[in-house]
Amino acid sequence: MTSYRPDALIASDISAYLTLHQNKSLLRFITCGSVDDGKSTLIGRLLYDSKMIFEDQLASLEADSKRVGTQGQEIDFALLVDGLAAEREQGITIDVAYRFFATSTRKFIVADTPGHEQYTRNMVTGASTADLAVILIDARKGVLTQTRRHSYLAHLLGIRHIVLAVNKMDLIGYDQAAYDAIVEDYRTFAESIGIKAFTPIPISGFKGDNVTGLSENTPWFAGPALLEHLERVEVEAEADRAKPFRLPVQWVNRPNLDFRGFAGLIASGTVKPGDAVRILPSGRITTVSRIVAMGGDRDEAGAGESVTLTLADEVDCSRGDVIAAADAPPQAADQFKATIVWMDQNELLPGRAYWLKLGTQTVSVTVREPEHAIDVNTLAHLSARTLKLNDIGVAEIAADRPIVFEPYADSHDLGGFILIDKVSNATVAAGMLHHALRRAQNVHWQAVEITREAHAAQKSQQARLLWFTGLSGSGKSTIANLVEKKLHAMGKHSFLLDGDNIRHGLNRDLGFSDADRVENIRRVGEVAKLMTDAGLIVLTAFISPFRAEREMVRAMLPQGDFFEIFIDTPIAEAERRDPKGLYRKARAGEIANFTGISSPYEAPGNPEIRVDTTRESPEAAAERIVETIMGTWSPVI
Numbered sequence: 001m002t003s004y005r006p007d008a009l010i011a012s013d014i015s016a017y018l019t020l021h022q023n024k025s026l027l028r029f030i031t032c033g034s035v036d037d038g039k040s041t042l043i044g045r046l047l048y049d050s051k052m053i054f055e056d057q058l059a060s061l062e063a064d065s066k067r068v069g070t071q072g073q074e075i076d077f078a079l080l081v082d083g084l085a086a087e088r089e090q091g092i093t094i095d096v097a098y099r100f101f102a103t104s105t106r107k108f109i110v111a112d113t114p115g116h117e118q119y120t121r122n123m124v125t126g127a128s129t130a131d132l133a134v135i136l137i138d139a140r141k142g143v144l145t146q147t148r149r150h151s152y153l154a155h156l157l158g159i160r161h162i163v164l165a166v167n168k169m170d171l172i173g174y175d176q177a178a179y180d181a182i183v184e185d186y187r188t189f190a191e192s193i194g195i196k197a198f199t200p201i202p203i204s205g206f207k208g209d210n211v212t213g214l215s216e217n218t219p220w221f222a223g224p225a226l227l228e229h230l231e232r233v234e235v236e237a238e239a240d241r242a243k244p245f246r247l248p249v250q251w252v253n254r255p256n257l258d259f260r261g262f263a264g265l266i267a268s269g270t271v272k273p274g275d276a277v278r279i280l281p282s283g284r285i286t287t288v289s290r291i292v293a294m295g296g297d298r299d300e301a302g303a304g305e306s307v308t309l310t311l312a313d314e315v316d317c318s319r320g321d322v323i324a325a326a327d328a329p330p331q332a333a334d335q336f337k338a339t340i341v342w343m344d345q346n347e348l349l350p351g352r353a354y355w356l357k358l359g360t361q362t363v364s365v366t367v368r369e370p371e372h373a374i375d376v377n378t379l380a381h382l383s384a385r386t387l388k389l390n391d392i393g394v395a396e397i398a399a400d401r402p403i404v405f406e407p408y409a410d411s412h413d414l415g416g417f418i419l420i421d422k423v424s425n426a427t428v429a430a431g432m433l434h435h436a437l438r439r440a441q442n443v444h445w446q447a448v449e450i451t452r453e454a455h456a457a458q459k460s461q462q463a464r465l466l467w468f469t470g471l472s473g474s475g476k477s478t479i480a481n482l483v484e485k486k487l488h489a490m491g492k493h494s495f496l497l498d499g500d501n502i503r504h505g506l507n508r509d510l511g512f513s514d515a516d517r518v519e520n521i522r523r524v525g526e527v528a529k530l531m532t533d534a535g536l537i538v539l540t541a542f543i544s545p546f547r548a549e550r551e552m553v554r555a556m557l558p559q560g561d562f563f564e565i566f567i568d569t570p571i572a573e574a575e576r577r578d579p580k581g582l583y584r585k586a587r588a589g590e591i592a593n594f595t596g597i598s599s600p601y602e603a604p605g606n607p608e609i610r611v612d613t614t615r616e617s618p619e620a621a622a623e624r625i626v627e628t629i630m631g632t633w634s635p636v637i
Helices: 008-012 014-022 039-049 055-068 085-090 117-127 145-156 176-193 226-232 236-240 438-442 452-458 476-489 514-533 547-556 571-577 582-587 618-629
Strands: 025-033 097-102 106-112 132-138 161-167 199-202 246-248 251-256 259-265 276-280 284-293 306-311 322-325 331-342 353-358 361-367 372-374 392-405 416-421 427-436 464-469 494-498 537-541 562-568 609-612
Touching (some): 025 039, 025 117, 039 097, 039 106, 039 226, 117 145, 145 176, 161 176, 161 226, 199 226, 246 259, 353 392, 392 427, 452 514, 464 476, 464 547, 464 618, 494 514, 547 562
Parallel strands (some): 025 106, 025 132, 161 199, 464 562
Antiparallel strands (some): 251 259, 276 284, 276 322, 284 306, 331 427, 353 361, 353 416, 416 427
């Protein structure tokens, strides 16, 4: 075995060497498939055959192969990619491993993705930027569940080029009949999910058959070899240049008073100085003055290049806006239909507010109950009220403001998104926008002349939302009722929304699952917002166990109008009181999803007012709350 030897051009003319590689096209691809189909071994073989293994790597590989390898005394190529200790110990891939290699005609970045179902989210991560997918099948096993799952995901994520690599042909004696049967079986499945074409290749990643060149062991196979196909396939960046111009703004570059440029990566199309462009979502039209890049001004720039544009007019443009061709702009909307791949251990909570990040745009969104989940084995549409780890479903998404987008089928950059949990900041899902909902285009805010401030001034007060939260039996309703009585005695216009009362009418269709609790608070928040728009002081007494939903309601109101009042009663004390006998029933198993017993309560981190009912009477607490809200003062207990 030989290690990598540097190109002689590096020593003689490093600039010429770098220029040579700079002008090569780049293909990003993934290897995927079921467990032990040989994905890591294939990549290791590609790295070795393309002479991308250094002497120290080869020495380490030989030593590791003897110590933890799975190929006896021979080199275990998979160890070149399986870098985590857990991967080497178990002989599996867990994380996504990226490797670079190059040939005389093209550069490559390959992502080795895990085959286990529990790591499907890692496969989605690797596939999100890929131009091509190499789907491996163990020739001894044929098409398996994960083969179908990964093929469906690759197609769902818009990967246009599919290679079916029937691996381990050496273990079945290079049997053409077995190979043909596997290809036909896969073709039937591929056609059912919309894959119109794929390239089948019989290979042995371990022996090297048909990897970098045609093998004598498969005289019945006319080609191409895998590497030859990878070198010839059209890359996405080339096709993107023919599309309309799009540049999501990442940064406003203002180094001094004389320069103001808008920096970003061109998602599609080309641009030249003098081109008319439209700033979205505002719709303002201007022209490009300069294209600034490393090395100086450019006469033209295209998809895949990072540039800074200066514009002829002083326009309002900031991070998250999109600069687009004036005569072919993308859409802007705030409600969509989307396919979602759920990637978190905690299930989707319909109605909960998440951050949606699309390109350089970040907005707050809520996801409605899924229309259906998709069984990737049968492609059946299954009824689902939520999505769990690795589930794929179709749902409607509502944003708090319009975002610039294109269907994912037309643009991965402006159609692909991730969802982020607002509390943990974890990425919980990836998704693809399909289209804006018709009602999003037909329903508009009706302008009214009597404002929120005018309603409040008529009542000689400032609109407020007093949000009482705490465990069942903590005393929320008691204290809220006392506060409203004091406000009423002062001549203030108020209204109390109590959790139990609301469930007799508006929310009578909701239960007590986490998802229903989220929807319960979302509805109450919307009602409370409308009532504060009418100038009222609104009081709500709800357990509202989740921090994210309380913050969602806070975000609905103008800053300073939301007061979170934490009725901080220890669960032991609340259970001792147990005025409705609910804790006793929950302990007996008669009530499911009971907060504090079988369902969590997330205490406020920094409430405006905290009441410790073990130290302060309801009357004293109510007096202090009223004094705080009305702007007077009393000592904080």
